[in-house]
Amino acid sequence: MSHIQTISVGLGDRSYDVLIGDGALTESVKRLPALIPRGKTIIITDETVAPLHLATIIKILADADIAARAIVLPSGEATKSFGQLETLVNAFLESGMERSDAVIALGGGVIGDLVGFAAAVTKRGINFIQIPTTLLSQVDSSVGGKTGINTRHGKNFVGSFHQPCLVIADTMMLETLPDRERRSGYAEIIKAALIGDYDLFDRLEAAGAHALSGDTLRDAVADAVSFKAQIVADDEREQGVRALLNLGHTFGHAFEATAPKDIIRHGEAVAAGISMAFRYSVHLGVCPSKDADRVEAHLRTIGLPDGPKALAYSNWNTADLVAKMRDDKKNSGGRITLVLARGIAKAYIESDTSEDDLAKFMETRL
Numbered sequence: 382m383s384h385i386q387t388i389s390v391g392l393g394d395r396s397y398d399v400l401i402g403d404g405a406l407t408e409s410v411k412r413l414p415a416l417i418p419r420g421k422t423i424i425i426t427d428e429t430v431a432p433l434h435l436a437t438i439i440k441i442l443a444d445a446d447i448a449a450r451a452i453v454l455p456s457g458e459a460t461k462s463f464g465q466l467e468t469l470v471n472a473f474l475e476s477g478m479e480r481s482d483a484v485i486a487l488g489g490g491v492i493g494d495l496v497g498f499a500a501a502v503t504k505r506g507i508n509f510i511q512i513p514t515t516l517l518s519q520v521d522s523s524v525g526g527k528t529g530i531n532t533r534h535g536k537n538f539v540g541s542f543h544q545p546c547l548v549i550a551d552t553m554m555l556e557t558l559p560d561r562e563r564r565s566g567y568a569e570i571i572k573a574a575l576i577g578d579y580d581l582f583d584r585l586e587a588a589g590a591h592a593l594s595g596d597t598l599r600d601a602v603a604d605a606v607s608f609k610a611q612i613v614a615d616d617e618r619e620q621g622v623r624a625l626l627n628l629g630h631t632f633g634h635a636f637e638a639t640a641p642k643d644i645i646r647h648g649e650a651v652a653a654g655i656s657m658a659f660r661y662s663v664h665l666g667v668c669p670s671k672d673a674d675r676v677e678a679h680l681r682t683i684g685l686p687d688g689p690k691a692l693a694y695s696n697w698n699t700a701d702l703v704a705k706m707r708d709d710k711k712n713s714g715g716r717i718t719l720v721l722a723r724g725i726a727k728a729y730i731e732s733d734t735s736e737d738d739l740a741k742f743m744e745t746r747l
């Protein structure tokens with residue numbers, strides 16, 4: 382029988398818990414009245430999640446004597462916009478939300494990032510609770526306080542750090558998740574393992590395709606959250622070690638930004654990006670090629686792209702991709718910063734990348 386795991390994100394007086402497991406929502410009932418002291422809240426969700434899970438959440442809140450009204454936004458990345466930010470901020474202000482009130486983000490990373498940012502800027506910061514419903518949001522985006530929206534200049538280019546006051550990652554909610562979304566979210570679990578948790582990678586590799594479900598997945602969610610919680614506690618504002626969480630993301634964001642909208646899922650781009658990071662590390666002579674082979678073999682077993690050639694788009698242009706990589710938020714002094722690896726679970730930050738060499742290497746892999 383599964384049980385609920387509680388992982389604390391240690392940030393002094395802004396510390397909070399992440400509840401993980403089948404039934405975490407029911408478990409959370411006793412905590413909610415303290416977080417929503419005036420007994421009323423707003424749940425923000427999307428059009429896909431609302432018919433599947435909204436009624437359950439409203440019932441759980443009612444059991445805790447909390448009245449909730451819902452705002453249902455369109456599903457998809459386009460919702461992380463200035464327009465929807467304004468909608469939410471106005472809704473929070475019109476319903477008289479105070480700083481000690483908490484609103485609830487019910488959905489994947491899109492809803493979590495948008496609601497978190499709207500909460501951050503309303504009255505200079507009201508509270509919010511994350512109820513992540515995708516695997517990606519349970520293992521990554523709901524934890525750590527990065528919030529934001531997209532602009533025409535780039536994804537997540539407007540945002541803030543604003544930590545939630547509770548994260549409820551009920552793994553039962555993943556039962557309604559399409560397989561493609563599940564695999565996409567799994568990429569962030571592999572990412573955590575490859576950065577610095579060798580035992581986790583070893584277990585996932587041994588489980589093969591079974592890693593995508595059951596107890597193996599639930600334990601992996603908890604391990605990935607625990608890994609991220611430690612990094613966030615050490616470096617909340619990404620001044621150093623937190624940048625490691627971008628393994629696969631500099632390449633991945635470039636793939637996502639270059640391909641036509643909605644063809645590639647975020648996790649698929651990250652998986653292809655992880656393969657690129659490992660292969661580039663091999664190219665630089667810092668990583669054994671057998672480690673890159675193992676990483677790619679596991680990605681294939683899971684049904685994730687093991688490189689850009691396996692993505693659902695192929696019309697790449699190296700110069701465009703490198704230009705996107707140059708726009709990355711991690712860069713400084715105009716140089717591309719990459720997260721590379723000296724092997725499995727040995728990621729490091731490389732801020733002295735030669736663009737020429739990188740472009741030549743990329744040509745060979747596209």
Ligand code: NAD
Nearest residue numbers: 429456457489490491492514515517518522527554557558
């Ligand atoms: P998403 O929120 O778009 O969800 C993916 C799809 O699954 C959507 O269509 C959604 O409606 C649907 N869905 C959600 N839960 C479901 C469920 N239980 N059953 C069935 N369908 C469900 O995307 P995502 O992959 O969760 O998140 C991607 C976003 O997260 C991106 O905007 C990315 O920038 C952001 N992100 C943020 C961080 C961070 O640290 N803040 C980290 C990683 C990614």
Ligand code: GLY
Nearest residue numbers: 521525527623626
């Ligand atoms: N997803 C990367 C981070 O939270 O820092």
